[in-house]
Amino acid sequence: MRTFRVKQWLAALLTGASLTLASLGAQAEDPFKVGFIYVGPVGDNGWSYQHDLGRKAVEKNLGDKVKTTYIESVPEGADAERAITNLVKDGNKLIFTTSFGYMNPTAKVAKKYPDVTFMHATGYKQEKNLGTYIAKSFEGRYVAGFLAAKMTKSNTIGYIASFPIPEVIRDINAVQLALNRYNPKAKLKIVWVNTWFDPGKEADAANTLMDQGADVILQHTDSPAAMQAAERRGGVYGVGQDSDMSRFGEKAHLVSVVQNWEDYYTGVVKSVMDGTWKSGDFWGGMAEGVVTSNNFNPALSEELKAEATKIIDEIKGGYNPFTGPIKDQKGEVKVPEGSSMSIADLAKMDWYVEGVEGDIPK
Known part of the structure; x- marks a missing residue:
């Protein structure tokens, strides 16, 4: 009888442990964090507005697998480097910097954080973890x-x-x-x-x-x-x-x-998440539907x-x-x-x- 009760207790303990581990595993699957830096306000009705539509499309297309954030109206220069660094410290694993003047700050931060992927719009400097993209x-x-x-x-x-x-x-x-x-x-x-x-x-x-x-x-x-x-x-x-x-x-x-950046941004985020992303220089035009x-x-x-x-x-x-x-x-x-x-x-x-x-x- 005592042996039976011990077996019951062990079974209950193992069941509880399994549930706890499953719960911890679910909590461990945090959303993939993606950050965006804009040179203007998202309400400029032009450049930053269109890039922010791309950010929103990422959330719509990938759901709770991702979490995006943005910082708007960031001046090009030292302020940009601080803003990019803050996004890294906040846990973002992919960061899009969307203005030519962000090139040097992005390259500088990318060298400090090789485990984070960076994408810079309209520039030409690339590293193993830094790619570039532009519209024709x-x-x-x-x-x-x-x-x-x-x-x-x-x-x-x-x-x-x-x-x-x-x-x-x-x-x-x-x-x-x-x-x-x-x-x-x-x-x-x-x-x-x-x-x-x-x-x-x-x-x-x-x-x-x-x-x-x-x-x-x-x-x-x-x-x-x-x-x-x-x-x-x-x-x-x-x-x-x-x-x-x-x-x-x-x-x-x-x-x-x-x-139009919706499809492009979604594709880049997916590639970084599944490990297929590689640094390069993307030029999207009318044939690609970007322009x-x-x-x-x-x-x-x-x-x-x-x-x-x-x-x-x-x-x-x-x-x-x-x-x-x-x-x-x-x-x-x-x-x-x-x-x-x-x-x-x-x-x-x-x-x-x-x-x-x-x-x-x-």
């Missing part, structure tokens, strides 16, 4: 340049530029290449504002360009201020940046160069929309807007006929194509 926004900008070439009446196109980095220079050149091809009489005027997000500066720049005769305004800044300024002025078109900005200019909106530019102003003619759609289909099929012959401002051939610029060359572009007026700021 120049593809969408080329389409916008085509529409600007066809819709301008003044033959003056305005461009609000942020900082003189390869990405911005590339996009300016893409617009000019479209103008050269579809309306050689059109001139491109550039105003540098040295900010990614400052609605006041952006509106002032737009008004300055319109005062100088520009009737199409493109921007490489993140707020809808330029679009709103064009809408208020009347008779002027605006091109949206990163997100669909048509809601900010019902009449003014010509097209937007939209960046879209088909939200045309409804007032455009069907013929014009069809022609723009044809250009988009050509780019999806492999056409590179930076296909020669291409000359620089001095008339020197930089890309021979029949050749196209490689990703490596586009990544370090620091010169203007023929037709762009003015110098690149130092």
Whole structure:
């Protein structure tokens, strides 16, 4: 009898231990933590807004397997390094830093924490645990340049530029290449504002360009201020940046160069979680669905929309807007006929194509 009771007690003890271990195992499966650093507010309706939609898609697609967090409006420089380090200390195992000026801070922190994976947007420095990614926004900008070439009446196109980095220079050149091809009489005027997000500066720049005769305004800044300024002025078109900005200019909106990060971010997070991630340099464009530019102003003619759609289909099929012959401002051939610029060359572009007026700021 005593032996039977001892066996019962041991069985109960083992059962309880098993339940306890199972409970501990469930608790051990904490969600995979992913952090994001944004240069602007998530409500900028442009760059940071679109990246945050990507973050939200990660949570939606992966559910309770992940937990994401973000820090917005982080200045580029020492503040960025502190913010990235804080995300590491908070237990994030994958960190996306989403602005060019975060490159050096990201690389510095990545060296200190080799067990954390880092992804930096628009930069070029890579390590074993640091990869880079960027959108081929120049593809969408080329389409916008085509529409600007066809819709301008003044033959003056305005461009609000942020900082003189390869990405911005590339996009300016893409617009000019479209103008050269579809309306050689059109001139491109550039105003540098040295900010990614400052609605006041952006509106002032737009008004300055319109005062100088520009009737199409493109921007490489993140707020809808330029679009709103064009809408208020009347008779002027605006091109949206990163997100669909048509809601900010019902009449003014010509097209937007939209960046879509939902699928990409979900894929990267999955690859890090399952151990298949490897450092590299990702360039996503129209073919990958990262860039879209088909939200045309409804007032455009069907013929014009069809022609723009044809250009988009050509780019999806492999056409590179930076296909020669291409000359620089001095008339020197930089890309021979029949050749196209490689990703490596586009990544370090620091010169203007023929037709762009003015110098690149130092």
